[in-house]
Amino acid sequence: MTGVITSEQVEFFKREGYLSPIRAFGAEEAAEYRRRIEAYEKASGEEVNKRLKIKAHLAFPWMVDLARHPRIVAAVQALIGPDVLLFGSSAFAKNAHDPRFVSWHQDSAYYGLDPHEEVTVWVALSKADSLAGCMSVIPRSHRGPDLEHEETYDANNLLARGQTVIVDDAKGVEMPLEPGEFSMHHERTVHGSPANRSDDRRIGIAFFYMPAHTRSTMARRSAMLVAGEDKYGHWDRDVEPEIDLDPKSLAFLDNVWSQYRDENTTRQVARA
Numbered sequence: 001m002t003g004v005i006t007s008e009q010v011e012f013f014k015r016e017g018y019l020s021p022i023r024a025f026g027a028e029e030a031a032e033y034r035r036r037i038e039a040y041e042k043a044s045g046e047e048v049n050k051r052l053k054i055k056a057h058l059a060f061p062w063m064v065d066l067a068r069h070p071r072i073v074a075a076v077q078a079l080i081g082p083d084v085l086l087f088g089s090s091a092f093a094k095n096a097h098d099p100r101f102v103s104w105h106q107d108s109a110y111y112g113l114d115p116h117e118e119v120t121v122w123v124a125l126s127k128a129d130s131l132a133g134c135m136s137v138i139p140r141s142h143r144g145p146d147l148e149h150e151e152t153y154d155a156n157n158l159l160a161r162g163q164t165v166i167v168d169d170a171k172g173v174e175m176p177l178e179p180g181e182f183s184m185h186h187e188r189t190v191h192g193s194p195a196n197r198s199d200d201r202r203i204g205i206a207f208f209y210m211p212a213h214t215r216s217t218m219a220r221r222s223a224m225l226v227a228g229e230d231k232y233g234h235w236d237r238d239v240e241p242e243i244d245l246d247p248k249s250l251a252f253l254d255n256v257w258s259q260y261r262d263e264n265t266t267r268q269v270a271r272a
């Protein structure tokens with residue numbers, strides 16, 4: 001599929017480090033995905049943010065299909081080329097009147113990718129406007145270096161380590177989304193989101209895409225082929241779920257999550 005984003009939008013992304021909004025699917029489809037996430041939360045007794053991190057797509061075949069959604073993939077390919085791997089995904093939910101936030105940060109500081117060409121797609125499954133605490137970006141921040149992050153471990157920060165960079169809030173540009181729309185940002189673009197002051201939950205899924213030539217600067221890791229081919233073999237393959245909550249892929253997810261935490265702890269200690 002071509003023509004999801006224009007060449008002007010590609011140029012905008014390269015210059016500014018983000019692009020939003022782009023329509024993936026309709027509000028009814030978004031509501032169905034939200035229903036499935038909330039059914040999972042009800043059955044498991046825990047919030048989606050808890051376990052469905054790093055590789056949330058490994059929990060459900062429908063989320064794998066979402067990661068391979070033709071309109072999303074076409075927009076990603078327009079930015080990073082035909083051969084696309086998904087190295088991770090995370091569900092981000094804030095409840096109505098939820099004080100939790102996402103501090104200003106760069107994904108590149110933690111992803112361990114070389115070169116820095118990863119693109120994050122954030123798909124809204126509910127309304128994510130200013131009131132609901134939508135994501136903001138600092139335009140053009142992707143052109144600078146990796147910034148030093150302070151790890152605050154703030155209990156209200158949705159990021160695992162509360163990693164934060166200091167930037168001028170006034171430079172932030174909001175990316176409001178309607179259900180079924182998505183935003184895109186470069187892994188070096190500084191981004192974050194404030195508390196949800198609305199009466200509804202704000203739920204989105206972030207998918208992390210990279211060109212197949214990307215290497216891991218950490219230990220060997222896994223990814224899922226989303227489009228094109230992988231001529232490089234830098235990544236092992238994810239264990240894709242065959243059924244909802246497939247025990248094989250969930251065990252794989254839990255193992256990846258613990259490795260990610262160990263790897264980052266080692267890197268932070270080494271840096272200190």
Ligand SMILES: O=C(O)CCC(=O)C(=O)O
Pocket residue numbers: 092102107120122133134135191192193204206
């Ligand atoms: O959900 C949010 O507000 C932030 C998500 C985020 O940091 C990301 O998608 O990279």
